[in-house]
Amino acid sequence: MPGPRRPNRGPSAAAENRAALITAARQVFAAEGYGAPLSSVARVAGVGQGSLYRHFPDRVALAMAVFEEQVAALEALAAEPGSTIDDLLAVMTENAVASTAFIELVSRASTEPDPRILGLRERVVGLLQGVLDDPRRAPRIRPGVSADDLVLIFGMIAGALAHIPASQRHATVRRAWSLLREGVEL
Missing domain, CATH: 1.10.357 (Tetracycline Repressor; domain 2)
Structure with missing residues (x-):
């Protein structure tokens, strides 16, 4: 289930976004496996793909x-x-x-x-x-x-x-x- 899209708070949200991405990845990988689309992780975390790739450059x-x-x-x-x-x-x-x-x-x-x-x-x-x-x-x-x-x-x-x-x-x-x-x- 996608998380609510959060307003862009800039660098102050970096730690929160990272934590949300890790939590979302744990859920998505558990449900869909290691090959799950990373766009699903970003969507579940409620952040954009740019935020995902700033924190995690690859799978x-x-x-x-x-x-x-x-x-x-x-x-x-x-x-x-x-x-x-x-x-x-x-x-x-x-x-x-x-x-x-x-x-x-x-x-x-x-x-x-x-x-x-x-x-x-x-x-x-x-x-x-x-x-x-x-x-x-x-x-x-x-x-x-x-x-x-x-x-x-x-x-x-x-x-x-x-x-x-x-x-x-x-x-x-x-x-x-x-x-x-x-x-x-x-």
Whole structure:
């Protein structure tokens, strides 16, 4: 649903417009995926496309702003001494159900070597690997399974979720994990 068009308040509205664009992008990417038209983001935010491109020169910059907080939350969870790989996978799975755009963006790093995407992907891989390296935090994961393997799995899950209605995503992701767990667990 488009936001109301705001009057142009010039530079004083920059922070508000940026926040509105990030919120709108989160909604639009969740509903339509990473490839959603950026004009939809501007419309939902209630700003013009010029404002969108002043803050975010391209799709990756906008997506990075949206997903930065999800990665920061994952990093905080991974830093907690009692957290497990299951805790991280649960949060990542819920994020994938809510919006496949995040996983799609991280998964693209292997085919689109944009340094911004690679940096985000490396942060996710690093936090997953840090937990995998401690057998007490990943007791059910088969030795030899890497963080890159888990990111690949999430890419496959996101690919499946991107093509089904949101109402069916939870059931699909439960089924996908059930099928995939045999490959990553003892």
